[in-house]
Amino acid sequence: MQTNVVVLDNGGGLIKAGLGGERDPSTIIPNCLYRPLSSKKWLHPSPTSSDDPTDLTSAAVRRPIDRGYLINPDLQRDIWAHLFSSLLHITPAQSSLLLTEPLFAIPSIQRATDELVFEDFNFSALYVADSPSLVHLYEASRRPTGIVSKAQCSVVVDCGFSFTHAAPVFQNFTINYAAKRIDLGGKALTNFLKELVSYRSVNVMDETFLMDDVKEKLCFVSLDVPRDLRIAKKYGKDNLFRCTYVLPDGVEHTKGFVKDPAEAQRYLTLTDGDFPAQVGTNKDLDQLQVTEKREDRKRVDLTKNEFELSNERFLVPEMIFHPADLGMNQAGLAECIVRAVNSCHPHLHPVLYESIILTGGSTLFPRFAERIERELRPLVPDCYRVNITSQEDPILGVWRGGSLLASSPDFEAMCVTKAEYEELGSARCRRRFFH
Amino acid sequence: MEEDTSSPIRRVSSRTRKVASKMAAALASSDNRAQAALARLEALENDNAGMEMQETNEDDEASLDDDDQVYMQKKMSKSMKRKTRQAKALENARKAPRTFIELLHEANLESLPPHVPSYLKAAVGPPSSTSRRHFCTVCGSAANYTCIRCGIRFCSCRCQNIHNDTRCLKFVA
Ligand SMILES: [Zn+2]
Ligand SMILES: [Zn+2]
Numbered sequence: 105m106q107t108n109v110v111v112l113d114n115g116g117g118l119i120k121a122g123l124g125g126e127r128d129p130s131t132i133i134p135n136c137l138y139r140p141l142s143s144k145k146w147l148h149p150s151p152t153s154s155d156d157p158t159d160l161t162s163a164a165v166r167r168p169i170d171r172g173y174l175i176n177p178d179l180q181r182d183i184w185a186h187l188f189s190s191l192l193h194i195t196p197a198q199s200s201l202l203l204t205e206p207l208f209a210i211p212s213i214q215r216a217t218d219e220l221v222f223e224d225f226n227f228s229a230l231y232v233a234d235s236p237s238l239v240h241l242y243e244a245s246r247r248p249t250g251i252v253s254k255a256q257c258s259v260v261v262d263c264g265f266s267f268t269h270a271a272p273v274f275q276n277f278t279i280n281y282a283a284k285r286i287d288l289g290g291k292a293l294t295n296f297l298k299e300l301v302s303y304r305s306v307n308v309m310d311e312t313f314l315m316d317d318v319k320e321k322l323c324f325v326s327l328d329v330p331r332d333l334r335i336a337k338k339y340g341k342d343n344l345f346r347c348t349y350v351l352p353d354g355v356e357h358t359k360g361f362v363k364d365p366a367e368a369q370r371y372l373t374l375t376d377g378d379f380p381a382q383v384g385t386n387k388d389l390d391q392l393q394v395t396e397k398r399e400d401r402k403r404v405d406l407t408k409n410e411f412e413l414s415n416e417r418f419l420v421p422e423m424i425f426h427p428a429d430l431g432m433n434q435a436g437l438a439e440c441i442v443r444a445v446n447s448c449h450p451h452l453h454p455v456l457y458e459s460i461i462l463t464g465g466s467t468l469f470p471r472f473a474e475r476i477e478r479e480l481r482p483l484v485p486d487c488y489r490v491n492i493t494s495q496e497d498p499i500l501g502v503w504r505g506g507s508l509l510a511s512s513p514d515f516e517a518m519c520v521t522k523a524e525y526e527e528l529g530s531a532r533c534r535r536r537f538f539h
Numbered sequence: 540m541e542e543d544t545s546s547p548i549r550r551v552s553s554r555t556r557k558v559a560s561k562m563a564a565a566l567a568s569s570d571n572r573a574q575a576a577l578a579r580l581e582a583l584e585n586d587n588a589g590m591e592m593q594e595t596n597e598d599d600e601a602s603l604d605d606d607d608q609v610y611m612q613k614k615m616s617k618s619m620k621r622k623t624r625q626a627k628a629l630e631n632a633r634k635a636p637r638t639f640i641e642l643l644h645e646a647n648l649e650s651l652p653p654h655v656p657s658y659l660k661a662a663v664g665p666p667s668s669t670s671r672r673h674f675c676t677v678c679g680s681a682a683n684y685t686c687i688r689c690g691i692r693f694c695s696c697r698c699q700n701i702h703n704d705t706r707c708l709k710f711v712a
Contacts, residue, residue: 172639285662292584295584419674434665
């Protein structure tokens, strides 16, 4: 009997799932149940690739994962049952499972996960992997002659849904004593954007799906915050950041959209050191803004269900770089990387700085890599090179690494079988995975 | 009346209301501002499911579609004895979802020897520079002024007026 390997990157935001050996996961679904306003039941979301017309306005959301970790195994069981039977069409008892788990999962969570895998679903074998080592594996295999592959080490910066990690990897193992975490990810950014828009224009506190879309389509990373704040204050065409997002009306369209995509792209014309047009004194600017605001009020028709964004577009991703601005007592991403590197042996420092890999959905903000390089350079000794690689697809990178590992000849030997689990229990099996 | 509070598309949110009243109470006293700030950070990890959690727990199974239902039944009949409703309810109560923070607390990671890496030790730690930038809560610009009543930041007279008129002590988050 041929056993296949199910590769499951069980993210807090998205589940990426498919069979080992394939290039891409066969399905990607949000890791949640949702309940639309019109429904009494909790529903399974459709795969992200489908064009589902369900009206998600004010839908409630339940997630099995909190702050990156599995806290509700019952809910996860529902979601996996649907995934395995209706989407992947696999039989767990005849499959092995490669499952991702965030670094530093506590034993009670690991136990709950093992119970799900072996007792609820009866998988024949399990391998638990952490994302940094899978991302490293994938990048090393893509460029066999590159530095990641030659030096056999890298720093994987994973900015995902629940949190952000900078984790050094050496010879395919994550150096977990050196990994550093910022408690901010895509979920917090979406919630922050909700806060800003709700505070300034229209209440969107219940619009998770909508505001995810706004964030993905309109947010970007600023390369010069004070300059961009000044530009965001300007009026008319000189404000390169102003754009309008149209809310769904439930009649003509059930999804929101960017009103004028060309307008939304204007910020890209802003290059380094640019400062378009002359700026008046602050006083002039304030006066101009007052008059302009009045015109705005006439122009923006609130019954049209739309809102404007300007500085929110870059102030939201800004939090990853400066959590202190939110009142969080945590260092930003550049310092996070430096601390992770400094926790490794000094011999590794130069190669680590030269092989920084960005992964995770929140690294998709335009100019993310440029900004991190810019902040990192002054913090790194001059004699070291800083080299940052953005993954080709930062949402799929972990899964692709998992698929690669699952198809390697050693994979079977790395797994814990159901029989071993039954004999040894969770804690002893877990030691096998070097966590 | 100024700005947006009367906007026709303003939606009602039970969660917002509930948190907002807590916030307002907290913000009124400067002693509690630090706590309000923490509550706000906490809120950044929320889902908008909050209020309904209890009432919906019992119909968990109702959320599955037919395919899964069959699958789950097969699985259940195979791997465990069918439970009575009561036993199941008891088990549900025992296994009621807890937050990660609660699980973390139970794990008692503080008691691990110092060389063992853990969730707690992986936290990046405070920034080396203590400077915090402040942005105007009304318009987002760099903010140099603080409201004496609620401690929230604003950048100019114009924004101060908007803040005083419509937002002071009304924290939406
Ligand atoms: Zn302002
Ligand atoms: Zn105030």
